[in-house]
Amino acid sequence: MKKILGIGGLLVFVCVLTGVLNPDFVSVYNLQNTLRWTSLFGVISVGVAFVIITGGIDLSIGSVVGLVGSLLAWLLTQKGWSAPAAVAMVLLVSLGIGVLHGLLITKLRLQPFVVTLCGLLLYRGAARYITDDQSLGFGTAYEGLRRLAIGKIPIPGLAADSFALPVPFLILMVIAVIAAVFLNRTIYGRYLLALGRNETAARYSGIHTDRVKIIAYVICSVSAGVGGVLFALDVNSIQPSGLGEFYELYAIAAAVLGGCSLRGGEGTITGVIIGAAVLRVLYNAINILRIPTHLEFAIIGAVILAGVITDELVKRYAVKRRAVRQLAAEQAHKASVPS
Amino acid sequence: MVDASAAPLLEVRQLSKRFPGVLALRSVSLRVLPGEVLAVIGENGAGKSTLMKILAGVQKPDTGEVLLDGRPVEINSVREAIGLGIVLIHQELNLSDNLDIGANIFLGREPRRCGLIDKQRIFRESQPLLARIGLEQSPRTLVNQLAIGQQQMVEIAKALSSQARVLIMDEPTSSLSQHEAEQLFRVVHQLRSNGVSIVYISHRLGEVRELADRVVVLRDGENAGELAREEICHDQMVKLMVGRDVSQFYQHQLHAPGPLALEVRGVRTLAHARHSIDLQVHAGEIVGLAGLVGAGRTELLRAIFGVDPMLGGEIRVAGQSVRVSHPRDAIQAGIGLVPEDRKEQGLVLEMAVRENLSLPSLRRDQTRGFLNREREADITRQMIGDLRIKTPGPEQIVQFLSGGNQQKVVLGKWLAMNPKVLLLDEPTRGIDVGAKREIYRLMEELADKGVAVLFVSSEMEEILGMSDRALVMHEGRITGELQREELSEEAVMNLATGGGRNPAGVSQ
Amino acid sequence: MNNQYRSLLCVLSLSLALAGCGKPGEPAGASTSKPSGATEGGTSKPKLAYVTNGIDPFWNTASAGVRAAAKEFDAECEVLMPAKGIVDQNRMIETLLARGVDGIAISPIDAANQVGVINEAAARTRIITQDSDAPDSKRLCFVGMNNYSAGRAAGKLVKEALPNGGKVMIFVGRLEQLNAQQRRQGVIDELMDRAAQSLETIQYDPPGRVIEGARFVVLDTRTDNFDYARAKANAEDAITAHPDLACMIGLFAYNAPMCKEAVKEAGKLKSIQIVSFDEQDSTLQGIIDGDVYGTVSQQPYMYGYHSVRILAALKRGDESVLPPNGFYEVAIQEVRKANVQEFWTELKKLQKGEE
Incomplete structure (x- = not known):
């Protein structure tokens, strides 16, 4: 709780400072943008938080984002799949990746760092191979699907052209609520926190630690998958070699900033989302305060x-x-x- | 044997030390005579460790003075202490187990030739040291290939190599088998006769009685009393330690065994795959599992509980055959385990008392995957009350509880599951006298309620004091069974050492 | 012990001997191959390599030119696209040299710091630069456009789009690259109505400073390290920070499409003009729709085509293909609404015809 207050304080501080220096920071347009980016990065950050809570790490997030984004565009534009089928397929792929990571880490006892580092290389290569390394664009044909990433829901009672909630924010909220309930209200969440701190003691208490860990890796990869879909739809032009590169680091940074300990066993969903928001607001502030881009x-x-x-x-x-x-x-x- | 009026080798006068919020030592005084074994005893938190750390140069006192050979000395670092001939051997051994024995003995002061380590000289000079303490190993043996007891001998050799005059041993037997401990005692006796003074810190009053020429008792950071050789006895020591008379330490009453609760048939463990084990524990019975460290007792409990795989055999709980391949299977069958290593295996130290107490029962009490918070609160309240866990509240982080209260939390985890069988592995290791008594009382209560209790202990007094019946293991086999009336130190030791006729106990 | 030392010595001396043999051998081989290639004519196909500076559709068009020329001049040419920047690119060169090729055409990612790599390659084979030059190196020639002139051409497009001037902002992947620096300076000089600078002696305006002229103000240059999402976020933040922004200039192919997305979502297509480089589909579609004012195409097809043509001739001993000042300038093409359809049809034909 104290941790959330701290990071929340940092967020408020950065926001107020930026807002005072440039009042355009609180313009409807900018708030919507910042909220949208926070949501996109928030989704992948919430996912990695689960893995970090188990004391593990996932370095493959960026590549999963790239693979999922490329696959989605490829299935839609090159293979002519329907939108629901393509989205379902790519999410299934990310789920499979999570299961694979989990099995390798728990059953073969490989180190998470190594497994996901190999994943980082593997999925990037797969994305580039499948798409022949060609940039793919959705063009203007998928405006309906793209509403997932760039759509906005007007708030009842406000004028039509004023603030409207970006759809990704709603998606993040749904994911966050599910994640928070899972972590704090279910026995699996408790198991996750317990095994993150002391796996041996958790096992001695009758917890199937392997299963719980696999679940964590699945949550992480599926979140990266959802993130990949949203990022791809948002930028509308996908470069298989570049989409999502280094995003694992942003996600991990957001999670750590939000109170997750890389030693495991610690972390809150709210904190992680605030952490992601701090990062996005910083980027935004640097741009709109006209701070040189190389700083x-x-x-x-x-x-x-x-x-x-x-x-x-x-x-x-x-x-x-x-x-x-x-x-x-x-x-x-x-x-x-x-x- | 030691002239009590002799000039002390090392003397501590009016030493005080304050840590933030607590006075750890309150004008404590102490004399160490040349060539004596001085035991320093006291409950956890009595100030023993702080006192020893000051002598060894790890910490500095606020007030008071330390005299060596009658002259005041200032000890600013471990290096200076060693220079003065004062060496502390920690409870947790400080060896680099990836290096060989010789390298460890000379660690930090390696003899050199042409700027390179002179290995030949290390080995040459290590050999007589090892011979002196009776460690029959080449100095080139890697430390990680040694048993714990042998590693301790390396520590002692290391101390001797730096010309130690005062050797401080902090709980040296806490992880040794009886046999290894006896070896240690022999070395202690020998060092004493060579004129080395030994300050011996221990919880184990039996070995203090065995070894000490004099006993100094600390309580709450103050001198609580001193016992001369002829005054040393168990009750006296306990009385000074806890500050009250403890005549009835083990309040054991023989329990009438009920129906068969746990039956182990032909179980083989990974550690001792050659031997199969059969044993039975009845409801309401307390069975002690005695033996030396490494006899396979812990491995047996771990196999029954499903932590380690079982290589064949069968486990039956209340007549039902149970397939155990994970602790969860054991738990579902009604078995609980209070493991050997409380902090590593028993508790999630950074979590609250409530979260630890409810960890095994969450699954049973769930409602479609969701936590049942009321039930969790009930269990917590009940266990804190029943077990008299001293905690500021259910949300206290377990790490900040005393060892005894931590162990009660571990017990509480299993009591909340209403087990049919409770396995305990060294249940009172590293906890103080007061807490020990409470653990014993709880074991008694559980047996009264019809729980089958099987406990492993390396403390002879505990086996003798608590068992309705004892099983003794030696090198992976059960070598014998002793009914209450047959229990004696000699009988247990005889079976534990493989049935040789000469009792290996050092009792006179 | 002694045995170990001895075997170690053996290995060491062996490897030294091998290295000693290799070093003098290779340049000698390279120099003798020239006359032999000339006498034997087309009996052996020149083995060439075309190294890009990254992965982009731009390079796919260039590859089409590579393939066309390879066919026409009877050569083999592989196209290599480094995905991970300069380290990757240097590694590719090393591999090529180790394997042995007759010629390399490269677009150096960081020319100033790759002089050594290029010179090493020049010592062992024929190397030319394309797209982006490394003027201080021993490359045989440079095939490309004059990025500075291209920048000025883009500046002219901005002037056409905004006859009354206004505030503009520049977006680019990286500013370390010479072509990015030259383009940017060309745009700035044109907008500030400065006299044309000569390529060798360009004075650069430092980034991160507002440059004000009579009609135009260049507010800033933002970089994104080839992260599309960041390119888009940069454009969005520019819209926030400068409500009166009148024009966005994307120096790299993907910048303008990202600007287009941002402007579209902000509903500012009417008030913000976009000027682009290169010819991504999204850019061309934008020109057709009127969302993008125009683009400066550098004809990547021609980069590929002429690079292979020159290298193949060099391998056969014909040095007359080398331009006198070492710069083979490929003309740029300005694409506006008027000629976009025609340009796109031609482009598709080029790309398809050579598959």
Whole structure:
């Protein structure tokens, strides 16, 4: 909870600062854009959070985004599949990738880093091979499907041309609610948190840790798949060699910024989404505050680092205070019980 | 044997140390005579570790002084302490197990020739040291190929190689088998006769009685008392440690065994695949599983519980055959396991008391995959109450509980499942005297309620004090069964060492 | 112990000997092959390689030209597209040299820092640059357009689209590339009504600074590292940051299509003009629909065609194909609404006819 307040504070700070420096930041158009990008990156960040909670990592997200996006465009434009069939197919592919990762990591005991690093190379290559490395575009034929990524839902009661919710934001909200309920209200979510902190103890408590881990990898890859569909529809022009490149790093950064520990066992969905929002707002701020484009990475890296350092310091302070409080309580207890 | 009036080799005067929020040591004094074994005992948190860390240069005192040979000395670092001849051997061994014995003994002060490590000299100089402590190993043997007890010997050799005059041993037997411990005792005796002073920290009062020339008791960071050789006895030590009279430590009553609860038939474990094991535990019975470390007791419990695969054999719970290939199968059959390593296997340390207590029962209490939070709260409340877990609340992170209360949480996990059979592996390891008593009381209560209790212990007193019946294992086999009236240290040791006629106990 | 050292020594000396043999051998081989190729004429097909700077439809059109010329001049030419930037490209060159080729045409990703690589290649085989030049290297010639003039041509399109001037913004994948820098400077100089600069001595305006002229203001140049999503987000943020933005100029083929998406979704097609480089379908469609004002096509087909033509002739000993100043300039073509249909039909024919 405290963690969410911290990262939320950072988000508010960056927003207020940007808004003051350039009031256009809060223009309807810009808010919609930022919300849309936050949603797209939020979807893949929520997915990777599950894997990070198990203490694992998924480096293949960007390549899954690329493969799914390329496959979708290829199936639609080259193979003439119907939109629902193509979307179902690509999501199925991402599900299969998740199952594959999970099985390799749990049954063969391969390291997640290695498995997903190979995935990163493999799926990128597959995307380029299947599409002959050609850029693919949806042109203007799929405006209906593209509404998933660029459509907006007007808010009842507001004027037609004022703020409307981007469809990806609704998709993110649905995914986030499901994810949060899964993590906090189901026994599997609890299992996930427990095994992320101590897999052995979880197993000794009768939890099928392998199954739970596989579920986490499936959630991650399917989220990347959903993200891939949305990214592809959004940019409308897909370069198999480039779509989604490095997005795993953005997703991991958002998750870590949002309070996930790479050691596992820690993380909240709200935090991760706020983390993704911070990253997007930073990009947006750099652009609209006319900060030179080559400073972009430096600024984002510095902000993430500052966030993580602050978090660590706050955590240490909390541990110390807890210890002091407890000792005080124990001494009071001892004093009250005459020996 | 030691002249009590002799000038002390090492003396501590009025030492105090404050940590944020707590006074760890309150003007503690201590004298170590030349060539004596001084036992320092006390409950967890009594200040033993802090005192020893100060002597070994790990921490610095706030006030007070340390005198060596009657002269005040200031010890600023571990290196300085070693220079003065004071060496601390930690409870967790500090060896690089990827290096060989010689390299470990000379770690950090390797003799060199032409800038390169002079391995020949290391091996030459290691050999007499190893001979002195009776470790029959080449200095070239890798440490990871040694048993824990042998590794400890390497630590001692390392200390001797730096001309230690005072050797501080922190819980040296906590992970040793009886046999290894005896080996250690022999070395301790020998070092003493060579004029080395030994400060011996231990929970195990039996071995303190065995070894110590003098006992200093700490309680709540203060001197609680001192016992001369002839005053050392179990009850006296406990009394000083807990500050009250404890005459009835084990309140054991023989239980009338009920119907057969756990039956193990022809089970083979990975560690001892050659031997098959049969055993039976009845409802309401407490059966102790004795033996040396490495006898295969832990492996047997792990196989029954489905942690390790079973190489054949059958397990029956209340007459029903159960296929166990994962702990979940065992749990569903009504078996619980309080594992050997509480922190690694028993608990998710960073999670709350509530989350730990409910972990095994979440599945049973689920409603279509969702957590049943009321049920979870009920279980938590009930277990904290029943087991008298001392915690500020159900949301306390388990890490911050004392060892004894952590162990109660582990017990609570299984009690919430209403098990038919409860397996306990070293249930009182590393917890203090007060908590031990409570664990024993809980075991008794469980048996009274008809739970079949099978516990592994390396502490002879525990086996003798708690078992209705004891099974003794040696090298993967059950070598014998002792009824309550047959139980004695000699009988257990005899079976545990493979049935030789000479009791290996060191009792006089 | 001793045995180990000895065998190690053996291996070392062996590899040294091999390296020693290889080094002097290869340039000698390369130089003697020239006359032999000339005398034997077409008995052996020249083996050539065409290395792009990345993956893009632009290069597919160039590949069509490569194939056409290979057929016409009886050569074999493989097209290599580095996916991972400069490291990948350098590795490709090394592989080609190791394998042995008669000629390489390359579009260097970072010319200034690839002089060494290109010179090494020049020592072992024939290398020419295409699309983007490395003027300080020992390449035999450069086939391409004058990127600076192309930039100025794009600037002229902007002036046509906005006769009264306005605020413009430039979008590009990377600014490290010489062609990107030259195009950008051409656009800026044209909009600022400055005199034409000579290619060798171009003075560059630093990026990240607003450049104001009489009619036009160049607000900024944003880069996206070839990430399409970021290219689009950059365009969107530009719309936010500059409500009075009048024109977007995309220096790389995909930039204008991404700008088009952003402008369309913002509902600003009426107020923001787009000027493009190259000829992606989306760009050409945009010109037809009136969403994109025009584009500067550099005729990539001709890059491929002339690169292969020159290398094949060189392999056969004909040095007359080398242009006197080392620059074979491929004419650019401006595409507007008036000629877009004709251009597109021709383009499709070129791409298809050579499949």
